[in-house]
Amino acid sequence: MKFRTTFEIPQSEKKISLNDKIISIGSCFAENISKKLEYFGYNVINNPFGIIYNPLSVCNSLNHLVNNKSFTEKDLHKHNEIWHSWDHHSRFSSKDIDSALENMNEASKKASTQLKNADWLIITLGSSFTFYLKNENKIVNNCHKHPADKFTREMSTPEKMLKAFESVLPKLSSETKIILTISPVRYIRDGFPENQSSKARLFYLKDLLKEKYKEHLFYFPSYELMMDDLRDYRFYNEDMLHPNDQAIDYIWQKFSEAVTRQEDKAIIQRVDKLRKNLGHRALFPNSEAHKLLVKKTNEELTELKKILPHLSAKISTEITTSDS
Secondary structure, three states: OOOOOOOOOOOOOOOEOOOOEEEEEEOHHHHHHHHHHHHOOOEEEEOOOOOOOOHHHHHHHHHHHHOOOOOOHHHEEEEOOEEEEOOOOHHHOEOOHHHHHHHHHHHHHHHHHHHHOOOEEEEEEOOOEEEEEOOOOEEEOOOOOOOHHHEEEEEOOHHHHHHHHHOOHHHOOOOOEEEEEEOOOOOHHHOHHHHHHHHHHHHHHHHHHHHHOOOOEEEOOHHHHHHHHHOOHHHEOOOOOOEOHHHHHHHHHHHHHHHEOHHHHHHHHHHHHHHHHHOOOOOOOOOHHHHHHHHHHHHHHHHHHHHOHHHHHHHHHHHHHHHO
């Protein structure tokens, strides 16, 4: 007897290796996948503009990276004493305009460099709804809690969204492979029927993109895994909308099986063990046992740095914190 529906996920012809350059962009689910990639030692930059939900904003952001856009004071506006950018999530906002611009430009510069020679671009689409500033027809990535009457909202057509991708994807390196996925998060603030229509348009867009860029694009079914495989509220957070940790771990497992290299597993296991050691908080930090653990962890850290140079800064900070 079967008590759930499961399905086979096709294998990506190309596989992600640990030293491949990866850019991940899109909805909050993009953050979940990127955190897993980063944790296990992959060279990934995630959402250099913050969380983005709709395809037009994704393409707008990619164009900024391709063109090495530098943000200036004219790109920011002040609201409730905070400086914001219409192109960025509020995590980049600040009471100090210089600090906001520094963070935005630092993230953009780093991501532009990564994208120029990226092996992989992971795109997670969440919604077909796009917000525009009234009277300016400017796409808004984040409304920053401005009054709703400041914006117009449009459910973009698949053809319009495809045209946006056609304006930016040819500018990427011919070596860049794309992993496309649709977020399993339901946006019920749009309304239940409207959310379904919005997702349906994304699925049609997915088919159009697969047909046009089939040699470079792999579709990973994160939405389908949540809706048709897990399909139970015990796999959701308390809001009943976002996948919980157990669901994210399951989807990550399926993702890694489909797109990552089996031959990297030994290194991944070493990184996982190192992360756990770095997170260890000793009850007796002056004990010989803890000193030996720190010594072995530092030795392993040194060896892994030789294999995965991009790990160095982040892990060095963690090991210092862990020793203190």
